[in-house]
Amino acid sequence: xxxxxxxxxxxxxxxxxxxxxxxxxxxxxxxxxxxxxxxxxxxxxxxxxxxxxxxxxxxxxxxxxxxxxxxxxxxxxxxxxxxxxxxxxxxxxxxxxxxxxxxxxxxxxxxxxxxxxxxxxxxxxxxxxxxxxxxxxxxxxxxxxxxxxxxxxxxxxxxxxxxxxxxxxxxxxxxxxxxxxxxxxxxxxxxxxxxxxxxxxxxxxxxxxxxxxxxxxxxxxxxxxxxxxxxxxxxxxxxxxxxxxxxxxxxxxxxxxxxxxxxxxxxxxxxxxxxxxxxxxxxxxxxxxxxxxxxxxxxxxxxxxxxxxxxxxxxxxxxxxxxxxxxxxxxxxxxxxxxxxxxxxxxxxxx
Amino acid sequence: xxxxxxxxxxxxxxxxxxxxxxxxxxxxxxxxxxxxxxxxxxxxxxxxxxxxxxxxxxxxxxxxxxxxxxxxxxxxxxxxxxxxxxxxxxxxxxxxxxxxxxxxxxxxxxxxxxxxxxxxxxxxxxxxxxxxxxxxxxxxxxxxxxxxxxxxxxxxxxxxxxxxxxxxxxxxxxxxxxxxxxxxxxx
Numbered sequence: 289x290x291x292x293x294x295x296x297x298x299x300x301x302x303x304x305x306x307x308x309x310x311x312x313x314x315x316x317x318x319x320x321x322x323x324x325x326x327x328x329x330x331x332x333x334x335x336x337x338x339x340x341x342x343x344x345x346x347x348x349x350x351x352x353x354x355x356x357x358x359x360x361x362x363x364x365x366x367x368x369x370x371x372x373x374x375x376x377x378x379x380x381x382x383x384x385x386x387x388x389x390x391x392x393x394x395x396x397x398x399x400x401x402x403x404x405x406x407x408x409x410x411x412x413x414x415x416x417x418x419x420x421x422x423x424x425x426x427x428x429x430x431x432x433x434x435x436x437x438x439x440x441x442x443x444x445x446x447x448x449x450x451x452x453x454x455x456x457x458x459x460x461x462x463x464x465x466x467x468x469x470x471x472x473x474x475x476x477x478x479x480x481x482x483x484x485x486x487x488x489x490x491x492x493x494x495x496x497x498x499x500x501x502x503x504x505x506x507x508x509x510x511x512x513x514x515x516x517x518x519x520x521x522x523x524x525x526x527x528x529x530x531x532x533x534x535x536x537x538x539x540x541x542x543x544x545x546x547x548x549x550x551x552x553x554x555x556x557x558x559x560x561x562x563x564x565x566x567x568x569x570x571x572x573x574x575x576x577x578x579x580x581x582x583x584x585x586x587x588x589x590x591x592x593x594x595x596x597x598x599x600x601x602x603x604x605x606x607x608x609x610x611x612x613x614x615x616x617x618x619x620x621x622x623x624x625x626x627x628x629x630x631x632x633x634x635x636x637x638x639x
Numbered sequence: 640x641x642x643x644x645x646x647x648x649x650x651x652x653x654x655x656x657x658x659x660x661x662x663x664x665x666x667x668x669x670x671x672x673x674x675x676x677x678x679x680x681x682x683x684x685x686x687x688x689x690x691x692x693x694x695x696x697x698x699x700x701x702x703x704x705x706x707x708x709x710x711x712x713x714x715x716x717x718x719x720x721x722x723x724x725x726x727x728x729x730x731x732x733x734x735x736x737x738x739x740x741x742x743x744x745x746x747x748x749x750x751x752x753x754x755x756x757x758x759x760x761x762x763x764x765x766x767x768x769x770x771x772x773x774x775x776x777x778x779x780x781x782x783x784x785x786x787x788x789x790x791x792x793x794x795x796x797x798x799x800x801x802x803x804x805x806x807x808x809x810x811x812x813x814x815x816x817x818x819x820x821x822x823x824x825x826x
Contacts, residue, residue, distance in 0.1 A: 302803035310796050317788060320667045322674035330674045416761055418753050434676050590768050591751060596681045600759050604681060612676035614684075619673075621750060622777055628770035 329435055331619035334612075337441035340393050347631025348395040350620040352406050352422070355389030356528045357586030360540065360578040362411045368572035371499055371547060372491035374601030375413045377572055383412045384575060387588035388478040388531060391424060395631075399527045400519035403469050407483040407505060408593030409575065420597035422613070423483035423505060426472075429559035430465040434612035461560040473513035476522075478531045479541045479577075480511035487595060488556035488605040491547070500550035500605055502563070505543035505575055532580040543575045557606040585635040592621040646812045648708040654701045656815050658736070661690055661697075666788045688743070689757040695740035702733070714807045728794060735787040742780040749773035 322328045335350045345353045362384045368377030376382055390397055391404030406424045413419075431437050436459045443455035456462050475481055483505040491499045523529065535541060549568045555561040583589050596604060596614040604610045624631070647655070665687060672683035713722055747754050748766040750773045755761050766772060802810035811817075 299804060302799075305803065306796050306799045309799060310792050313792060313795070317666060317670060320674075321670040328674065329676050331676055334676060416753065416763065590770065594752075597753060604678075606678075608678050611678045611680040615672075615676040615680045622774075625750065625770040626774040626777075628774075 329438055331616045334434070334438055334441075334616045335619055335623070337438050337445075338393050341445070344623075345393055345395045347624050347627040347629070349389075349624060350616075351393055352389040352391055352408075353393050353395040354397050354399075354402075355387045355406075355408070355583055355588070356531065357581040357583050357588035358386050358388065358531075358577045358579060359581070359587060360384045360386075360576045362545070362573055362575055364573040365571065367570050368547065369493070371493055371501065371549065371570060371572075372601040373494045374419070374491075374599040375415070375417060376411055376419050376599055377601075382414075384577075385410045385412075385587050385591065386575075386577070387583070387591075387593065388527070390527070396524075398520075398524040400474075400516060400522065400524075405478065405481050405483075405527075407478075407481075408588065408591070409505075410591055410593065410597075413599060417599040418597055419599050419602065420591070420593050421485060421503075421595050422593040422617075423485050425481045425483060426465055426468050426486075427484060428464050428468065428562050429486045429609070430462055431459055432461050432558045432560045434608055436461075437612075461558075464560065464562075473511075474516050474519055475511040476514055476519070476530070477509075477512070477534060478527055479509055479534055480507050482506045483543070485595075486559040487609050488550065488559070488607045489598070489610070490603050490605050492601050492603070500554065500556045501547045502550075503545060503547045503572075505545055508542045508544060528580075535577065535580055540576045540578045542577075544571055545573050545575060546571050557608065559607060559609055584631070585633050590625070592617050594618065644709065644711045646711055646817075648704070650704055651701075651708060652813055652815055654697060654704065655813055658694060658697055658701065661694055662736070662787075662791065665690055665694070666784070666791070669784055685755075685757055688747075688754060691740040691743050692756055692762065694736065695744075698733070698736040698740075701736075711812045714805075714809065717807070725797070728790060728797070731790055732794060735783065735790065739780065739783065739787060742776050742783065746773055746776035746780055749776055 318324055322330055335344075338351050344350065349355075362376065362382045364377050364380055364382065366377070366379035368374070371377070386407060386409040389406045389408060390399065390402040391406055392402045404424050404426060406422060408422045409420070411419045431440055439455060439459065440462065443451040446452075456466075485503045488500050488502055491501050493499075519526075531541075547570050548563060549570065550556060550563055551567060554563045554567070581587065594614045594617050595610045598604070646652075668683050668687045668690070672680055672687060675683075713725060717725075744754060744762065745766055748764040749769050751764075751768040753761065754764070798810055798813075801807055
């Protein structure tokens, strides 16, 4: 029992030491969890900022809540191989699954009232690898950082007109997006929209060479451009009805996937900054949308189009958004999965 | 008496401290990653998944080693309530070590996330996508994670209690390095 050579430590001193070790570990844990830092931008705070005053869209995505599923294929033409060793760029056809959507927290929004349209996509490779992405139609992102996106949500929800002025003073990059939102023509179909990744990723090819890239899906049909007032005369769900009807009558719809390669020094960390004109582009393949299915029982319903789900040969860059989106999308997924009863399936699935 | 071990075998001690360090890291990575939107989020998730699967492999090895070597007896003068607490808490610790990685994997599978570890190692899905299964496993992984952390703190406090207050040799049975003043449990 006796450890000779050392003076016996006082019982009280030992107890204090044990309490300090355990208490210190617990405090470090609490700090890491953010419980001691209410200012930290957590996924919960981002989702709270996305939530409209009328309440969260239970069972639905917390943003881009309105959407419709599609299935089809991605046809790689083989040109992407020089940029990335991802197997999805080898010439061939890969199953694709996705979702046309509107940038709103309201799953019942009137289509003509929503400026940002989006496309979520998952491309599968035979050996179980997946490439997921979520693209939108504006040519630049609204803000430079996730914190600024949070501040934008807070400012735009405020009643006072001063709130947006103060936000723009602090985040002048917002002007480019606001200009697009105000002046860009509206198209009449999901099929007529370009969808831009905006975030920068790093492609690594078989030789180990790395390139910063952004990618877009460009439509192959001429857009019918109309005013917002004209669109408002169409039904609240005309986009979903139109794309289903178009594919039924005109057949599969196509988008060309174009990757743009950055020059050294181009801003990869800021999706609100377009790269200069004339950057090298490589057409890597075609997305072919073959079938439309309602979201409620559709295959896209339970897919989280997390932009950090990437195949070998593609990785995130210093752009802070894919990480932030991954974190927030995941929380959104956890929430809506738990709320599935609020958005019941209509099919054969048990209640 | 002669084949009753007085200390855990070196491989057991090594596994204990290696897993202790990894498990401690897992608590902090887990609770840190779900509370951030920073660029550290993807590497933290990747590390959490990789370490979790590694720990699942290690606990299987550890159980096999434990069954082979057994454990040194507790001091004879330890009060029965403390002996019971020691046995129960160790059973629970093993339970957590086995269940936590399985719950983590299961909730990813049920959400249709591909499980890709460090180095591109892919773990095939053994569960189909399911809202209800995902929610059940997510809740279990989340809340049991805090319970596991609390139990590890209790285990740490008990270990220090043996080492500093009772000085009964129990801590020496698992210490990585042999104590200079070897005290063997009295039994």
